[in-house]
Amino acid sequence: MPKITVQYFAILREQRGLSEESLDTTESNPANLYAKLAAQHGFTLPSKSLRVAINDEFASMDQSLKDGDAVTFIAPVAGG
Amino acid sequence: MFSLTPFRIEDLPKPAAPSSVGATVIFEGIVRDVNDDHQVEALEYEAMESLAVKEGAKILAQALAKFPIESAECIHRTGLLQVGEVAIRVVVSAAHRKEAFGACEFIVNEVKSRVPIWKKEHYSGGATEWINADQM
Numbered sequence: 001m002p003k004i005t006v007q008y009f010a011i012l013r014e015q016r017g018l019s020e021e022s023l024d025t026t027e028s029n030p031a032n033l034y035a036k037l038a039a040q041h042g043f044t045l046p047s048k049s050l051r052v053a054i055n056d057e058f059a060s061m062d063q064s065l066k067d068g069d070a071v072t073f074i075a076p077v078a079g080g
Numbered sequence: 081m082f083s084l085t086p087f088r089i090e091d092l093p094k095p096a097a098p099s100s101v102g103a104t105v106i107f108e109g110i111v112r113d114v115n116d117d118h119q120v121e122a123l124e125y126e127a128m129e130s131l132a133v134k135e136g137a138k139i140l141a142q143a144l145a146k147f148p149i150e151s152a153e154c155i156h157r158t159g160l161l162q163v164g165e166v167a168i169r170v171v172v173s174a175a176h177r178k179e180a181f182g183a184c185e186f187i188v189n190e191v192k193s194r195v196p197i198w199k200k201e202h203y204s205g206g207a208t209e210w211i212n213a214d215q216m
Contacts, residue, residue: 010126010198011210045213053196056130072128072196076212079125079132079156079197080109080168080188 001026002067006037011075015043030054030071031061049076082136084127084197086159089166095173101150103177105184109168111161119204125158125167128196132156139190147183149174154187156197167199 001024008016016037027033030052037043051074052059065071085092089108097104111123140152151173161167170187174180191197200210 007128009128009196010200011213013126014210053128053131056134058131058135072131074128074131074196075198075210077192077194077196078199078211079127079195080192 002065002069004033004065004067005070006033007070007072009072009075011045012043012073016041025065027065029062029065030059030073033065033071034061034073045075050074082133082140082154082156082195084129084132084156084158086157089155089157089169092155092169094169095151095153095171097173098150100175101173102175103180104171104173105177105180107168107170107184107188108166109188111163111165111167113163115201118201120163120201121204122163122202123161123167124200124202124208125156125161126198126200127156127158132195132197135195136191139187139194142190143172143183143187146186147174147179149179149183152183152187154191156191156195158197160202 004023004025007020013019034047052061053072055070113120143152153171156168170184172180172184200208202208
């Protein structure tokens with residue numbers, strides 16, 4: 001089963017209760033992975049409000065995940 | 081150059097401009113004491129540093145391609161800031177002011193909309209809220 005690292009920041013970090021975790025998952029893409037994690041951990045943000053980064057590059061929510069990927073779900077940003 | 085800093089931006093020197101520069105526009109975004117009728121005591125900024133620095137550098141490169149300017153820099157604060165502290169500083173230098181103003185506004189707008197930085201407001205009374213986290 002592919003092993004994926006998931007990183008959390010800001011509201012997602014608080015709702016998950018940690019900054020990073022390593023998961024064995026068969027979810028094929030970030031959209032499916034987020035849906036599963038949201039159901040498990042009660043994330044309040046809808047998937048459509050998020051962006052995602054894979055290995056520190058912006059990516060699509062339907063990009064295929066592969067073993068060793070680092071996935072970061074990015075809540076709506078608020079810099080400045 | 082785009083950078084993040086945990087230190088007070090107001091204590092950092094502003095970059096020197098070359099002699100071909102006739103205008104430098106400096107924007108500083110400052111922590112305000114009221115937002116949406118809430119009394120704000122402090123703001124907490126958190127960044128995904130690896131991606132924020134890359135995305136910020138892209139924005140500065142886009143500004144340099146889009147406007148006839150000589151240089152553009154942006155520094156964004158992380159951590160807990162009190163009211164009155166500088167959260168972001170953008171410095172743009174150009175031969176003429178019009179382009180410097182335009183590029184400076186472009187950079188601020190793009191940073192606010194694209195760079196993975198988040199802020200949490202701390203209100204008087206102790207409540208806190210992540211900004212933009214309630215949007216659908």
